[in-house]
Amino acid sequence: MSRTITIEPVTRIEGHARITLQLGDQGEVEDARFHLTQFRGFEKFCEGRPYREMPALTARTCGICPVSHVLASNKACDHLLSVTIPPTAEKLRRIMNLAQITQSHALSFFHLSSPDLLLGWDSDPATRNIFGVMRQDPALAKDGIRLRQIGQMIIEILAGKKIHPTWVVPGGVAEALTQEKREAILKLLPEGLEIAKRTYGFFKTLVPKFKDETSHFGTRPTMFMSLVTPKGNLEHYDGFLRIKDAQGRIVEDMVPTVDYQRLVGEAVEDFSYMKFPYYKPMGYPKGVYRVGPLARLNNAEACGTPYADVALAEFHMLQEYGPITSSFHYHYARLVEIIFAIEMMERLLKDPDILDHRVRARARSNRDEGIGVSEAPRGTLMHHYRIDDDGLITWVNLIIATGHNNLAMNQAIRQVADAYVDGNHLQEGMLNRVEAVIRCYDPCLSCASHAFGQMPLLIELKDAAGQVVDRLTRG
Amino acid sequence: MPPPAPQPNVRVVTLTIDGKDFSARADETVIELCRENKIPIPSLCYMDGLSIWGACRLCLVEVVGQGRLVAACSTRVAEGMNIRTNTERLQRYRRTIVELLFAERNHVCSVCVSNGHCELQWLAQKCGVDHVRVPYRQVRNEVDSSHEMFRLDHNRCILCTRCVRVCDEIEGAHTWDVMGRGSDCRVITDLARPWGESETCTGCGKCVQVCPTGALVKQGTSAGEMVKDQHFLPILARRRHAQ
Helix, strand or coil, rough: CEEEEEEECCCCCECCCCEEEECCCCCCCCEECCCCCCCCCHHHHCCCCCCHHHHHHCCCCCCCCHHHHHHHHHHHHHHHHCCCCCCHHHHHHHHHHHHHHHHHHEEEEEEEHHHHHHCCCCCCCCCCCHHHHHHHCCCHHHHHHHHHHHHHHHHHHHHHCCCCCCEEEEEEECCCCCCCHHHHHHHHHHHHHHHHHHHHHHHHHHHHHHHHHHCCCCCCCEEEEECCCCCEEECCCCEEEEEECCCCCEEEEEEHHHHHHHHEECCCCCCCCCCEEEHHHHHHHHHCCCHHHHHHHHHHHCCCCCHHHHHHHHHHHHCCCCCCCCCHHHHHHHHHHHHEEEEEEHHHHHHHHHHCCCCCCCCCCCCCCEEECCCCCCCCEEEEEECCCCEEEEEEEEEHHHCCCHHHHHHHHHHHHHCCCCCCCCCCHHHHHHHHHHHHHHCCCCHHHCCCCCCEEEEEECCCCCEEEEEECCC | CCCCCCCCCCCEEEEECCCCCEEEEEECHHHHHHHHHHCCCCCCCCCCCCCCCCCCCCEEEEECCCCEEECCCEEECCCEEEEEECCHEEEEEHHHHHHHHHHCCCCCEEEHHCCCCCHHHHHHHHHHCCCCCCCCCCCCCEEECCCCEEEHHHHCCCHHHHHHHHHHHHHHCCCCCEEECHHHEEEHHHHEEEHHHHHCCCCCCCHHCCCCCEEEEECCCCCCCCCCCCCCHHHHHHHHHHH
16 A cells, blocks of 8 residues: 655755656565656756856856856866966866865765764654754764855855855956965865864774675766876866776776767666766666766875875775775765865965966857866766857757766665665665665756756655555655 | 037026925936935936936836826926925835836846846845746847847847947947837847948947946956946037037
């Protein structure tokens, strides 16, 4: 008999989704699907607009990671202008991106995921949230809120506002950094680094407690894609594309980002508004790959900053050989990246050129196609535009970080369902584990699906005939 | 038509505005007198130095004893007039007018190059427009980006015709005009040719500077970067009318 269980509070993901689990005759899971059910249409309604509006327009895709869209979009516009932006402007953009990664990773780890890790998968859903964490471990919650605040404050100091800033412009940035602003940011960083290191140390002690989840949360073999520096190190703003296979072999390396279409194909399915990118040479749906912190650390030879390099070495020891495959370790990777981001911001701010006033290259559009790729907190973000002779957009393709992980997330849900779902009845703990595996990827579904709405999470259990036999909703 | 040059022997009238007594030249308009005396009256089509158009209706004022409202820009002062410029009724009408302007075309402030420097946006804030109570028409309008230096976005045009008047009366080119009726009404260059193909446009940019919104902007500007400078207009207008 069908039943609906409503569990408060709203599930802790960015955006809205539905999961369906298809059951066989014996009640075993036959298929698992992750649906994004609503459509936003940025790629369509941007057509006809001047290309210089694209950074501000596409930033509205998201309130959590607008900086990522601003950067990828401006890089696509730089490509349209055919300019090399001034080195200082590039450094300033990098600082902004790292601040964005700090605040977004802090949000994911502390606000969204730490309730599971601290309070337990089967704890009371009414208190399994950041407020529950505040009661259980006030210092940790305070650290999380402060760390996110530091990231947001750096963005505000640089760009004038925390959300949807317009300081980054095609050709560079609108205004140079002042000495006062530099000092203000530098003052924030030591506290941020202390919090990051403290949290990382704490999380290392937690990891052994989650052996079961580590072995069931998205461990199926996939490839990993990310940007790397020309030396193969961790990169978030520019660089080249690298893909490693599940065994850790490099299958694509130093691929210029403008050639992304050689690597990435996009499929669509009728059950979701999120696209299904795949590794083109392997075809669909075999070409599954993951992006984001886990992929970036798996692909990087080194971080290039002292504490982060130590943490990266410890990260690689999480598994005996090969790349780290469990998606549970996305959390670990995020904490390593926060350390890296803060260290790197300090290094960039201490660069003698950072106050240079030459921060903008001016030009008209000099080609009719522009591609901008950067690393968003959740993975590789691609903006691709075509314009007419008057500089008006004729075609847009956005490949969102969360979208790259779509196939992998579907796989992971299936794996968790196989491990935890009892086909005869649903339990709250099962619901939360399915959620938690999604949460590992920190999906930004509003970005990926271009969707909005009021349905945080719905899980349906269907029998072999496709009839809904059980349903759980949240929100 | 350009405003007439002030006559040397014009009589003076006395009148009341918002309960205060004023004296003014009989050839002045209500809005001119109010601006001289720092009495705020909103307007979008009126501009010092250009002829009177009376299209936006934002400068409507009440004249005691008259049933209908009058536009301050196109009404001359008169002896014994008693004017109210900021009643509850006027505030309500002005807010509605601004809301209708927002609903008519696609004014998306957040991504506009004039964001933060837009007269319509400023007026909306002054009028307390925190939301629009009528449905947006959401009609797709074209962007003419064919000009080398400037761009026209019909989505942000409120048909104030400042561009038409400044081009005709100050620059003397008369590149701009108005075509169509009702909701199809559009500003056009030459005989509705793309701006970049205009044979009459001198590329002076006066139209861009007087445009109150992000409808006419410079190429190469990003969100919030278009700041307009209108100081040239009264100076040029005085010199032209003195000729």
